[in-house]
Amino acid sequence: MAKILTEKQLYKAKVEWFKDNEYEEVDPLDFYREIFPVGSFQEQGNTERKSGNGMLVYKNEHGQHWHKLIFDDLAEIPNWYGIEDVYIRSASFIGKNTKNENASMIYALVFDLDGQGITELQMVTQFMRKGTNIPKATFVVLSGHGLHLYYVLEKPIRATMNNIRKLNKLKEGMTKLIWNRYTSNIEKIQFQYCLQGFRMVGSASKMGKRYPVRAYRFSDEHYTIEELVSWIPKLKEWDEYRIDMTERDTVPKDTAKKLWPDWYEYRINQGKSSKWHIKRDLYDWWKNKIVEGATYGHRYFCLMCLAIFAIKCDVSEEELKRDALELVPILDRLSNDTDPKSRFTEEDALCALHGYRDNFKTWGRDKLSLVSAIPMPPNKRNYRTRSEHLKGARALQEIYNPNWRNTEGRPSKKEQVKAWRLVNPNGKKIECHRDTGIDPKTIRKWWDN
Structure with missing residues (x-):
């Protein structure tokens, strides 16, 4: 029977494995210099040159996250x-905030791969060396328990909101390629967005400063987005991940004013938020879903999603904190008894x-479903039964088109589809089929009529 290694023993075994296989360990400053070439950030004290800065995130003595600017000399x-608990994002930001809207340029796409024993480490590197399924990463970072795969971009990409959305889609597809039963012993995939921060190379891992985060060069490859997209399988179910970065990013404000005058008035002229106010039932429902469906490796993101539901449902931050701390003992039961570092603490909850x-x-x-690994099926009927939902649809149709029934008194399929779309303007064809029972071919025929 094979000996089960402790986390620290496994870390040392991985370091030896990289050494035995002659992978070059890269100095932290050289690592970040390759990701952020000279001229990527603003020079300290030079206010004439306008550009973003790198962002280092750390925890203060009270467990709160704070930021430090990284200037072009990387001296920080x-x-x-x-x-x-020191993190760096592979992007630059304007100002001192890491909000998406403050992001300036994106320099690399990074993929987190947990559940890494020696066998899984061998498999992921073998897949990359052979060029099967997984492109060769520029760097492989030993983060402590797992790996971070860095794909450095040939040219940085401007971090418009549209580009961020597209890159998140690409990251989702590539994560599904990278994370499988051969490369991780954790079944449920963990997804991160493209501006996620990762442990700084050279900082201490969760095991302490004697076990630093180390970077190893895997290849000299720097990628274009088109090259990364080409790795996505050319199958229908993968089409949504095959993004096109050449599409126009934004609509000019003058055009937007004509197309969406109401939106322009409250969002641009009045500067109001576009947040919808959702009933708090959704927040309470998600608390129960955490109790029922949270899994190891996704506990942090489950509580992060609870915080997002709280702000959507106008739940106060004080109530959110109380609820999150009450969930800690439940989430802690998912810990690995042999690994003290796997415990889920109140500090973890507050960070989430x-x-x-x-x-x-x-x-x-x-x-939200993707990052939490908890299924969240759509409910287009606002918790009404199918019968109640269709009654509402038909009532609306009577208002908009009193003559919607055919000569035999039965509603035509065309009018049923139109009625359903009135109630569900953002609905999908498959949802219309489920609600009405109409044949999918008939739905497609009248969908855009």
């Missing part, structure tokens, strides 16, 4: 060698509540 990075910010309010059902 060595100050944090050997310190725990950074989702209680306006810039997360636009996260939709699909994204």
Whole structure:
């Protein structure tokens, strides 16, 4: 029977494995210099040159997250060698906030791969060496328990909101390629968005400063987005991940004013938020879903999603904190008894509540379900039964088109589809089929009529 290694023993075994296989360990400053070439950030003290800065995130003595600016000389990075809970994002930001709208340029796409024993480490590197399924990463970072795969971009990409959405889609598809039963012993995939921060190379891992985060060069490859997209399988079910970065990013304000005058008035002229106010039933429902369906490896994101639901449902931050702390013992039961570092603490819970910010309010059902690994099926009927839902649809149709019935008195399929779409303007064809029972071919025929 094979000996089960402790986390520290496994870390040392991985370091030896990289050494035995002659992978070059890269100095932290050289690592970040390759990701952020000279000229990427603003020079300290030079206010004439306008550009973004790198962003280092750390925990203060009270467990709160704070930010430090990284200037073009990268001189801030060595100050944090050997310190725990230090993170750097592979993007630059304008100002001192890491909101999406403050992001300036994106320099690399990074993929987190947990559940890494020696066998899984061998498999992921073998897949990359052979060029099967997984593109060769520029760097492989030993983060402590797992790996971070860095794909450095040939040219940085401007971080418009549209580009961020597209890159998140690409990251979702590539994560599904990278994370499988051969490369991780954790079944449920963990997804991160493209501006996620990762443990700083040279900082301490969760195991302490004697076990630093290490970077190894895997290849000299720097990628274009088109090259990464080409790795997505050319199958129908993968089409949504095959993004096109050449499409126009934004609509000019003058055009937007004509197309969406109401939106322009409250969002541009009045500067009001576009957040919808949702009934708090959704918040309470998600608390129960955490109890029923949270899994190890996704506990942090489950509470982060709770914070997002809280801000969507106008739940106070004080109530959110109370609820999150009450969930800690439940989430802690999912810990690995042999690994003290796997415990889920009150500090972890409070860190997860950074989702209680306006810039997360636009996260939709699909994204929340993705990061939490808890299914969140659509409910287009607002908790009504199918019969009640269709009664509402027909009542609306009577208002908009009193002559919607055919000569035999039965509603035509065309009018049923139109009625359903009136009630569900953002609904999908498959949902219309489920609600009405109409044949999918008939739905497609009248969908855009």
